[in-house]
Amino acid sequence: PPARVICRFDSNYCYRRLVQCGSRAYATNTLESGWIPSPLPGIYTGDGMLADYRDWLGADSYEATGAIGGSFVSDNVEDYYVNPFELGYDFYIGWKKSDFVGKDALASMKDAPTNRKKATFEWNREDVLNVIASAFEAGAPQKWIDFPMVNYASSSADMLLQDDKMVGMSRFTSYSGNERCVLSVVVVDQDVEIGDVLTLKWGEPEPTRKTSTEPHRQADIRVRVSPTPFASEARENYAESWRTRSA
Numbered sequence: 001p002p003a004r005v006i007c008r009f010d011s012n013y014c015y016r017r018l019v020q021c022g023s024r025a026y027a028t029n030t031l032e033s034g035w036i037p038s039p040l041p042g043i044y045t046g047d048g049m050l051a052d053y054r055d056w057l058g059a060d061s062y063e064a065t066g067a068i069g070g071s072f073v074s075d076n077v078e079d080y081y082v083n084p085f086e087l088g089y090d091f092y093i094g095w096k097k098s099d100f101v102g103k104d105a106l107a108s109m110k111d112a113p114t115n116r117k118k119a120t121f122e123w124n125r126e127d128v129l130n131v132i133a134s135a136f137e138a139g140a141p142q143k144w145i146d147f148p149m150v151n152y153a154s155s156s157a158d159m160l161l162q163d164d165k166m167v168g169m170s171r172f173t174s175y176s177g178n179e180r181c182v183l184s185v186v187v188v189d190q191d192v193e194i195g196d197v198l199t200l201k202w203g204e205p206e207p208t209r210k211t212s213t214e215p216h217r218q219a220d221i222r223v224r225v226s227p228t229p230f231a232s233e234a235r236e237n238y239a240e241s242w243r244t245r246s247a
Contacts, residue, residue, distance in 0.1 A: 028148045028174040031183040032231035034088070034120060036171045040068060040155040042081045049101075062154070069153025069210060071201035071218060072169055080157055082171070083109050086187045088118045088228075116168060116187040120230040121160070121200065121223035123182035131202065131219050142219040143203030148175040150182060152212045159201040160188060160223070167192055170200055176230075183230055184223065196225045 030037050041063050043050055057063055084090045093106060134141040150173040158170040168188030175182050203218035229235050
């Protein structure tokens with residue numbers, strides 16, 4: 001590893017500057033910068049090339065072994081799909097190329113009225129503490145919030161509600177030690193505005209059969225719609241990129 005090489009040549013620098021960080025904390029930086037790292041691969045439906053790809057995939061592949069976790073449940077796997085425009089990653093698309101596989105499909109969805117936008121949600125501190133406290137009470141607790149990585153499945157899909165209407169999904173959640181709060185990077189309807197307070201339905205519908213989680217009951221978490229990126233350092237000092245192009 002690079003750190004080991006540096007220490008070999010300059011042990012004094014290593015002692016003064018390098019700090020070990022746990023692997024559990026590594027992925028939490030995505031919350032502060034606005035990156036959604038694990039959307040569900042959109043390969044489970046479709047004919048032609050997609051069907052050939054599914055046939056080629058092994059039974060031990062990520063797509064075959066991954067699980068969806070969260071309060072949103074649908075019999076149609078396409079309800080979990082997102083596109084590059086919703087994630088804010090459309091700048092990766094090489095529009096200047098004369099042609100490439102999928103160009104027409106991307107062009108057709110670019111300005112689709114159904115496209116959602118990316119946002120960051122800050123979880124209400126009191127609601128988070130209530131969930132944790134339920135583990136010390138009689139009866140089924142609310143879904144445990146693990147620290148720092150809150151996710152418990154390969155791809156997350158927790159319902160976001162505004163006046164009992166579903167307006168989006170939380171796609172990645174963790175605790176930020178820098179911001180001292182639980183954050184979610186989400187996709188929401190276009191008319192949701194910064195400062196709005198919504199409700200995140202936390203936990204699996206009862207009873208859960210997921211092996212990666214414990215028996216529990218759902219909880220309503222108040223969440224405040226916040227800028228993406230959430231961290232002021234990322235918003236103010238990062239170069240113009242996907243981090244500063246939230247919808």
